[in-house]
Amino acid sequence: MSGIVVLREETPEDHPAIRELLAAAFKRSGEAELVDALRKDGDLVFGCVAAIDELIVGYAALSRMSAPFPALGLGPVAVGAAHRSKGVASALLRWSLARAQDDQWRAIFVLGDAAFYGRFGFRPELAAGFRSPYAGPHFMALALNGALPAAEGIVDYARGFGRLKSA
Numbered sequence: 001m002s003g004i005v006v007l008r009e010e011t012p013e014d015h016p017a018i019r020e021l022l023a024a025a026f027k028r029s030g031e032a033e034l035v036d037a038l039r040k041d042g043d044l045v046f047g048c049v050a051a052i053d054e055l056i057v058g059y060a061a062l063s064r065m066s067a068p069f070p071a072l073g074l075g076p077v078a079v080g081a082a083h084r085s086k087g088v089a090s091a092l093l094r095w096s097l098a099r100a101q102d103d104q105w106r107a108i109f110v111l112g113d114a115a116f117y118g119r120f121g122f123r124p125e126l127a128a129g130f131r132s133p134y135a136g137p138h139f140m141a142l143a144l145n146g147a148l149p150a151a152e153g154i155v156d157y158a159r160g161f162g163r164l165k166s167a
């Protein structure tokens with residue numbers, strides 16, 4: 001038992017454990033079904049798993065968005081209840097942001113808590129100019145590889161999210 005948190009991209013063998021983790025963390029099946037739908041639709045760009053001694057304890061999904069520039073949507077993000085408040089989600093986010101930056105994406109959008117995501121540079125004011133079904137104070141953006149190429153336009157999450165929103 002090393003107890004060390006390993007961050008890596010998901011593999012097909014991880015899918016059942018990711019499903020279980022998401023269903024337990026959100027206490028419903030919607031987020032697990034969302035990730036399955038993103039994969040099926042070809043919209044999941046990458047999924048990052050956090051593993052301790054090969055047990056998956058955290059997960060973050062990054063999916064293709066429609067936007068005026070190459071942009072990813074972050075979420076769902078989840079950490080198993082027994083492993084929270086130890087920096088696992090923060091590590092997942094740092095890994096995912098670095099990967100997105102290396103892959104030349106220009107922005108990541110997220111819908112969530114501004115205090116939490118603000119730590120990683122997400123800002124509601126950066127997303128405020130965009131028209132989106134998710135627009136509002138919890139809708140935030142982070143610019144990668146320079147300033148955002150546009151400050152307004154229409155942005156939307158991948159198709160799979162529509163199903164979650166109406167769930």
Ligand SMILES: CC(C)(COP(=O)(O)OP(=O)(O)OC[C@H]1O[C@@H](n2cnc3c(N)ncnc32)[C@H](O)[C@@H]1OP(=O)(O)O)[C@@H](O)C(=O)NCCC(=O)NCCS
Pocket residue numbers: 025026075076077078079080083084085086087088089090091112113115116
């Ligand atoms: C949110 C979540 C991913 C955080 O994971 P974590 O590994 O505990 O996060 P970290 O250890 O990196 O950071 C912990 C800090 O995040 C903040 N935080 C955690 N959950 C939060 C929430 N729902 N809202 C705002 N801030 C939150 C707290 O400040 C916490 O600090 P504390 O430990 O001193 O209380 C985890 O609690 C979780 O899976 N929750 C259920 C699913 C969920 O709500 N996901 C996010 C929406 S997509």
